[in-house]
Amino acid sequence: xxxxxxxxxxxxxxxxxxxxxxxxxxxxxxxxxxxxxxxxxxxxxxxxxxxxxxxxxxxxxxxxxxxxxxxxxxxxxxxxxxxxxxxxxxxxxxxxxxxxxxxxxxxxxxxxxxxxxxxxxxxxxxxxxxxxxxxxxxxxxxxxxxxxxxxxxxxxxxxxxxxxxxxxxxxxxxxxxxxxxxxxxxxxxxxxxxx
DNA sequence: GTTCTAGAAC
DNA sequence: GTTCTAGAAC
Numbered sequence: 001x002x003x004x005x006x007x008x009x010x011x012x013x014x015x016x017x018x019x020x021x022x023x024x025x026x027x028x029x030x031x032x033x034x035x036x037x038x039x040x041x042x043x044x045x046x047x048x049x050x051x052x053x054x055x056x057x058x059x060x061x062x063x064x065x066x067x068x069x070x071x072x073x074x075x076x077x078x079x080x081x082x083x084x085x086x087x088x089x090x091x092x093x094x095x096x097x098x099x100x101x102x103x104x105x106x107x108x109x110x111x112x113x114x115x116x117x118x119x120x121x122x123x124x125x126x127x128x129x130x131x132x133x134x135x136x137x138x139x140x141x142x143x144x145x146x147x148x149x150x151x152x153x154x155x156x157x158x159x160x161x162x163x164x165x166x167x168x169x170x171x172x173x174x175x176x177x178x179x180x181x182x183x184x185x186x187x188x189x190x191x192x193x194x195x
Numbered sequence: 196g197t198t199c200t201a202g203a204a205c
Numbered sequence: 206g207t208t209c210t211a212g213a214a215c
Contacts, residue, residue, distance in 0.1 A: 026196060026215060054197070111196045128197095 030114045034064055047089055054128040059100055059121035063090050069115040072106060072159040080153045087146045090119040104146040107137055109167035117146060133171045139178045142170040
């Protein structure tokens with residue numbers, strides 16, 4: 001009786017399952033972001049383009065295939081067309097930013113699961129760009145040009161990247177300007193302060 | 196991937 | 206004192 005009374009008073013919304021979604025491991029975050037309307041900027045039957053949650057430049061997007069493709073290693077030769085399509089969609093989006101220079105590529109050893117093509121403007125002006133590793137992930141060979149990845153897949157039937165150790169080595173390299181010879185050292189910083 | 200923080204380095 | 210770094214947690 002008491003139970004029946006309580007349940008009859010309960011508003012309809014309570015009958016919906018409002019339990020929070022199961023916690024997923026952080027490395028699966030892209031699969032969540034793909035479905036976040038606040039992040040999605042383009043979408044069709046094959047791909048989703050989202051804003052990077054922690055943009056490392058003024059414009060930083062990720063093109064993600066809807067097909068489950070965990071990483072570069074899992075790509076088969078037949079899927080080079082998908083990679084071409086991802087780059088094409090990225091370049092189509094870039095048309096909206098005629099004055100902005102972009103690069104299109106993949107991280108050699110990404111931390112997040114699900115293949116994602118970075119489309120990043122070359123200003124690298126962002127409060128989220130905080131560490132040497134951030135910089136080097138876009139400005140050393142750690143950043144694999146989309147065209148090179150596609151060529152490799154088509155010529156060799158697989159994407160050849162590098163070992164995690166080789167990746168770490170690149171991320172740990174000294175900072176170096178992507179436009180000129182400048183390399184910020186303690187000495188250079190001291191001299192700059194004196195000028 | 197990010198954030199936080201303790202200890203090292205400056 | 207401040208800054209940098211590596212490790213753990215998320």
